[in-house]
Amino acid sequence: MIDLKLPDGKVINIEKGATVLDAAQKIGPGLAKAALAGKINGHLIDLRAPVNESASLEIVTGKSPEAPEVFRHSMAHIMAEAILQLFPEAQFGIGPAIENGFYYDFLLPRALTTEDLETVEEKMKEVIAKRLPFVRREVSKEEALKMFKELNQPFKLELIEELEDQTITVYSQGKFVDLCRGPHVPDSGAVKNFKLLSIAGAYWRGDEKRPMLQRIYGTAFASKEELKEHLDRLEEAKKRDHRKLGKELDLFSTQEEVGPGLVFWHPNGARIRHTIETFWKEMHYKNGYELMYTPHIGQSWLWETSGHLDFYKESMYSPMEIDGSDYFIKPMNCPFHIMIYKSKVRSYRDLPLRWAELGTVYRYEKSGVLHGLLRVRGFTQDDAHIICTPEQIEDEIREVLRFSLSLWKAFGFSSIKAYLATRPAKAVGDENRWNQAIEALNRAVVAEGLDCEVDDGGGAFYGPKIDLKIKDAIGREWQMTTIQFDFNLPERFDMTYVGSDGNRHRPYMVHRALLGSIERFFGVLIEHYGGAMPVWLAPVQARVLPISDRQADYARLVQKQMREAGIRVELDDRSDKIGYRVRQAQLEKVPFMIILGEQECESSTVTVRLRNGDNLNQVKLEDFIREQEWKKTSA
RNA sequence: GCCGGCGUAGCUCAAUUGGCAGAGCAGCUGACUUGUAAUCAGCAGGUUGCGGGUUCGAGUCCCAUCGUCGGCUCCA
Numbered sequence: 001m002i003d004l005k006l007p008d009g010k011v012i013n014i015e016k017g018a019t020v021l022d023a024a025q026k027i028g029p030g031l032a033k034a035a036l037a038g039k040i041n042g043h044l045i046d047l048r049a050p051v052n053e054s055a056s057l058e059i060v061t062g063k064s065p066e067a068p069e070v071f072r073h074s075m076a077h078i079m080a081e082a083i084l085q086l087f088p089e090a091q092f093g094i095g096p097a098i099e100n101g102f103y104y105d106f107l108l109p110r111a112l113t114t115e116d117l118e119t120v121e122e123k124m125k126e127v128i129a130k131r132l133p134f135v136r137r138e139v140s141k142e143e144a145l146k147m148f149k150e151l152n153q154p155f156k157l158e159l160i161e162e163l164e165d166q167t168i169t170v171y172s173q174g175k176f177v178d179l180c181r182g183p184h185v186p187d188s189g190a191v192k193n194f195k196l197l198s199i200a201g202a203y204w205r206g207d208e209k210r211p212m213l214q215r216i217y218g219t220a221f222a223s224k225e226e227l228k229e230h231l232d233r234l235e236e237a238k239k240r241d242h243r244k245l246g247k248e249l250d251l252f253s254t255q256e257e258v259g260p261g262l263v264f265w266h267p268n269g270a271r272i273r274h275t276i277e278t279f280w281k282e283m284h285y286k287n288g289y290e291l292m293y294t295p296h297i298g299q300s301w302l303w304e305t306s307g308h309l310d311f312y313k314e315s316m317y318s319p320m321e322i323d324g325s326d327y328f329i330k331p332m333n334c335p336f337h338i339m340i341y342k343s344k345v346r347s348y349r350d351l352p353l354r355w356a357e358l359g360t361v362y363r364y365e366k367s368g369v370l371h372g373l374l375r376v377r378g379f380t381q382d383d384a385h386i387i388c389t390p391e392q393i394e395d396e397i398r399e400v401l402r403f404s405l406s407l408w409k410a411f412g413f414s415s416i417k418a419y420l421a422t423r424p425a426k427a428v429g430d431e432n433r434w435n436q437a438i439e440a441l442n443r444a445v446v447a448e449g450l451d452c453e454v455d456d457g458g459g460a461f462y463g464p465k466i467d468l469k470i471k472d473a474i475g476r477e478w479q480m481t482t483i484q485f486d487f488n489l490p491e492r493f494d495m496t497y498v499g500s501d502g503n504r505h506r507p508y509m510v511h512r513a514l515l516g517s518i519e520r521f522f523g524v525l526i527e528h529y530g531g532a533m534p535v536w537l538a539p540v541q542a543r544v545l546p547i548s549d550r551q552a553d554y555a556r557l558v559q560k561q562m563r564e565a566g567i568r569v570e571l572d573d574r575s576d577k578i579g580y581r582v583r584q585a586q587l588e589k590v591p592f593m594i595i596l597g598e599q600e601c602e603s604s605t606v607t608v609r610l611r612n613g614d615n616l617n618q619v620k621l622e623d624f625i626r627e628q629e630w631k632k633t634s635a
Numbered sequence: 636g637c638c639g640g641c642g643u644a645g646c647u648c649a650a651u652u653g654g655c656a657g658a659g660c661a662g663c664u665g666a667c668u669u670g671u672a673a674u675c676a677g678c679a680g681g682u683u684g685c686g687g688g689u690u691c692g693a694g695u696c697c698c699a700u701c702g703u704c705g706g707c708u709c710c711a
Contacts, residue, residue, distance in 0.1 A: 111639060200706030201638030208708055212638045215706070243704095247646080256684075256702050312711050332711095366636050366709070367702090375710090460711065488711095548668045575668065583672035597670050609671055 004057040014051065021047045021186070024059045034061040036190055037070045037183045044070065046136055046183040062191075062222035071191040072097035074134060074184045075124075075220045076104045079196070081132075081176035081188075082123035083108075083216075086116075092178065093155050093204055093213045100230060101219035105202050107155070112214050117196045120216065124194070131189030132173040136182055144168040144179065151177065155204060193227040194220035197234075236474055242526035243372040249531050249588065251539075252373065252522075261370045261377030263519050271539035271568070272525075273518060277358060279410070279632055280382060280515070287403050289354040289384060294336035296360065300326040305492055306335045315363045333359035334486070334511060337385045338493045346497040351507065352388035352396055358518065359383045373523030380518040386510040389497070390436065393508050397483065398444040401466070404481045404514045405448060408470055410632055411525065412534060415471035418450040419479075421458035428462055429487025433508070437485045438464045462488035472528040480521065483512045532589040532611055536632040541568045543585045547578050547597035554601045558594060558621060565625050569594075582609065592628075 001013045004023055014023050020038030024031050024047070038045050039058040044066055051057070060066050076095035083090050083106055093105030139147065141160065147170070148156040156179050160168060171180040173188055185191055196218040204210040221227040238244075246252045251269035254262060265273055281291060300319060303309045308316065312331065319326035330336065337355050346353075360380045369375050388396050408416060420441055423434045441464060445452045450468075459465055463485030469477045486509045489495075496504040515521035525533075535541055542562060546555035552573055562569040572581050578595070585593045593609040600606055605618040616624065 114640080198705055199639070202707045203637075206708065208637060212707080214638080217706080254702095260702070308711075310711090315709090315711080363710090368636065368638095368707080369709070370703090462711080545671085547670055550668080575666095577667095577669050577674060578671060579669090580673055581671090586672055593671075595671065599670085607671085613671085615671075 002051065003054040004051065005055070007056075007058050016052055017050045019048050019050055020045060020057070020059070023051065023057055027059065031059055031061070034063075035059045036061060036064075036067055036185045039066065044183050046134070047186045049136070049183070067222055068220075069097045070183055071185050071222070072102040072220050073180075074188070075191060075194050075218065076102040077134070077171065077173060077176060077178055077180070077184065078124050078127050078188050079120065079216060079218060080104050080106075080178065081127050081174050082120045084176050085123055086119065089152075091153055091155055093202075094159075095178075101197070101217060103215050103217045105204070105213040105215045107211060107213050112199045112216070114199070117199065117216070121196050124196075125192075127174060127188050128192050129189070130174070131187045133187045134171055134173045134182075134184035136184070137170050137172070138167050139170060141166050141168055144170065147177070148179065191220060191222070193222070193224050194218055195227065195231065233474060237476070237527075240474070240527045240530045241372075242374075242523040245526050245531035246373070251526070254376075259377070260367060261365060261375070263373060263376055263378065268539040269522070272533060272537050273522065275537050276515075276518065276522070280358070280407075283403075283407060283410075284356045284384075287354075287399070289356040292337065292340065292355055292357045294333060294340070294357060294359060295330075297327045297329050298335065300328060302335045302339070303328050306332075306338075306489060307492060308332070308335075315365070317362055317364055329362045330359075331361050331363045333357055333361065333381065333383045334385060334489060335493070338489060338495060341387060341495055342493060346387075346507075348389055348497050348499045348505075351497060352386055352392045354384060354386050354396075356382070356384035373519045373526075376517075376519050379520065381513050382515045382518060382521075384512050384514075386512065387495070387507045388510075389499075389505070390433075390508060393436065393510075394440040394443060396510065397440040398447055400483055400510070400512050401444045401448050401450075404468060404483070404512075405450075407514050408468075408481075412528065413470045413472070416450065417469050417471075417477070418445045418452040419455060419467045419469065420445065420452055421455045421460075421465050421467070423464060424457045424459055424461060426461050427459070427487075428491070433487055434464060437508070441466050441483070441485075460484070462486050470524075472524060473530070476527075478524050480516045480524070481512070481514050482516070483510060485510055532591075534629075535591045536629055538589070538591050539568065540570050540588065540590050541630060542570075542592040542594055543581075543590045544569060544571045544573075544594045544596065545578060545581050545585070546571075546573050547595070549573070549575075550598070551596045551601050555596050558596060558606060561621060562594075562625065565630070567625070567630050586611065 002016050003011050003013060005011050006027070012023065012026055014026060021032060021035065024035045035047055037047055037060040038049065039060055040051060041055045044060065060070060073096060076097065080092055080095055087108050089109060091107040095104030096102065141163070144160050145157060148160060159179055168179065169181055171178050171182060171184055196216055198217045200215045200217065201212050202215040204213055219227070219230055221230060249268060250266050252266055253264045254260060255264060284291060300309065308331065316331050317329045319328050341353070358380050360378065362378045365375060365377050386396050386400065405416065422438055427434065445466065465482055465484035467479050468481035469479045471477055490506050490509050495507055497507050499505045544555050544559045546552055555571055555573060559569055559571045574581065582593055589611060591611055595607040595609055600618060603618055606621050606624060607618055608616040608624055
């Protein structure tokens with residue numbers, strides 16, 4: 001007999017070699033029925049796996065946090081079996097569980113269509129109905145190689161050959177056999193709430209030189225309700241798509257005749273951008289930054305010195321020749337800021353320098369990766385460089401982080417997580433500096449009470465960094481802020497300052513972009529608010545709607561007063577019915593509709609319709625103006 | 636860049652097996668003077684992304700190209 005310690009502290013005894021399912025049975029038949037897998041000493045294992053020694057045991061049910069990974073992975077196998085039935089000659093790549101779902105990569109004799117998804121789904125339902133057991137087997141490496149050779153599965157052979165272990169586990173259900181570590185649900189009937197979502201091309205092992213496989217993405221959840229919730233979320237995301245809203249609200253466009261990835265800001269979008277940038281500039285001045293403007297192009301010397309022409313050239317636009325010299329359009333602002341730094345001798349008394357610029361850069365992005373405002377070829381970074389002494393670095397980092405958080409709060413984002421990336425194997429800069437930098441980043445995160453994940457060795461070769469990911473209104477994470485040390489450029493450009501000892505020293509340099517780029521930020525902002533911008537950002541904050549011509553004079557007076565109060569206000573006195581004009585303002589997501597009829601005219605008041613349909617009935621205009629936040633003041 | 640889908644009026648979308656390119660909204664003109672998400676009538680709007688080809692005939696089929704969408708990859 002062996003002891004199994006349960007999560008609640010209780011200990012049960014089972015026979016050595018009994019299965020997890022036996023143990024679950026012993027705890028309770030209800031639990032055994034709901035069980036999907038087990039967890040022995042923290043490791044996920046099959047329900048039918050034998051337990052040979054005393055350990056801690058947890059039964060994984062549909063409600064466990066580990067469950068989705070297990071049943072989604074099983075779902076991928078079920079899909080693979082469906083594909084095998086439809087295409088007996090199919091070759092299989094990999095099929096893992098992913099966030100919210102699963103996928104599997106196949107090499108098939110023909111391209112799949114969206115109709116095929118339904119066929120595959122039907123087949124999967126058949127497989128599920130059969131409740132085929134997932135059978136785990138351990139075989140020797142040679143045996144495995146022989147097995148998958150017979151099955152004509154070259155991708156699997158490649159994977160097996162790379163495995164170090166001499167014992168290989170394979171899982172099978174029905175006719176489908178797969179190389180797999182497991183665990184899986186006990187049988188194919190254990191999970192049925194799924195939907196196939198899309199087909200996509202995917203290179204074998206992500207390598208563009210290897211064959212392109214066809215990937216099917218699907219989603220699966222423990223309950224019908226959760227599945228529906230997820231599908232609704234996808235639907236909601238579609239509604240909020242910034243490309244759709246950008247067109248509907250006339251915010252921006254890209255134009256085929258001009259070039260992909262180049263953004264046109266229409267008047268409405270430009271209004272919002274202007275408001276964002278004005279606020280951003282005020283905030284920077286208040287937080288001790290200086291603002292700068294630098295050129296858009298520079299001679300090749302600059303990019304040779306910075307190293308960009310060595311390792312970033314494929315992302316840069318080709319040079320243009322001017323008076324016999326090559327000029328490149330800038331993909332980054334840093335070399336220009338450095339040139340300002342180097343324009344005179346700097347003393348330790350001048351530091352820290354906080355230099356910011358809304359700098360527009362151009363990068364060549366592969367055509368296939370362009371995406372609305374989120375991935376473009378020309379964009380404006382809200383860039384800054386902090387140049388300081390070693391003694392100042394800690395305070396500076398803390399300050400940047402604090403500043404960043406205050407900016408996010410102002411724009412209505414509160415859920416933020418930090419990701420710290422440390423020194424990779426190949427890196428420049430001496431280790432002391434790296435350590436000091438990482439320390440500073442670490443302490444700043446702690447001081448601000450941020451959740452932080454550490455990516456050990458995930459930093460760039462030139463320095464460690466902190467990225468901030470923000471969560472939007474429907475729970476999606478976006479990587480926006482980056483705070484990045486650079487031990488490379490100060491060396492390459494030989495940046496120095498004169499210390500109190502009269503000697504020259506190398507300053508620290510930190511790149512940081514808080515919003516990231518204005519374009520990308522705008523895209524995220526649109527999706528976060530579903531196009532209904534908060535009042536201070538709305539391109540049109542209020543629209544005055546007189547019921548008939550008889551209120552025309554009063555309407556003009558109201559408009560004038562609001563305009564003089566600094567409000568972006570429009571008058572819509574067209575001879576259409578009020579319902580029509582309300583509808584239009586509503587579709588344009590104007591925050592306030594100022595309705596003026598006979599009654600308002602007589603009582604010298606206004607009635608305000610809000611975007612949510614609520615009314616402020618016959619209020620005094622001054623009171624209404626006073627009570628709203630028309631402009632965000634930089635705190 | 637690669638794999639696959641899509642591209643018809645400013646927008647959203649129709650157009651049997653290849654057989655006269657159409658509707659709603661938006662726009663313009665006029666009437667209506669209106670109380671909270673669409674008043675009515677009329678007018679105008681197109682080289683079906685661009686270029687080739689097959690065919691008596693192409694929005695529809697084929698090739699190429701551009702753009703876009705879903706992914707892969709990249710994001711020093």
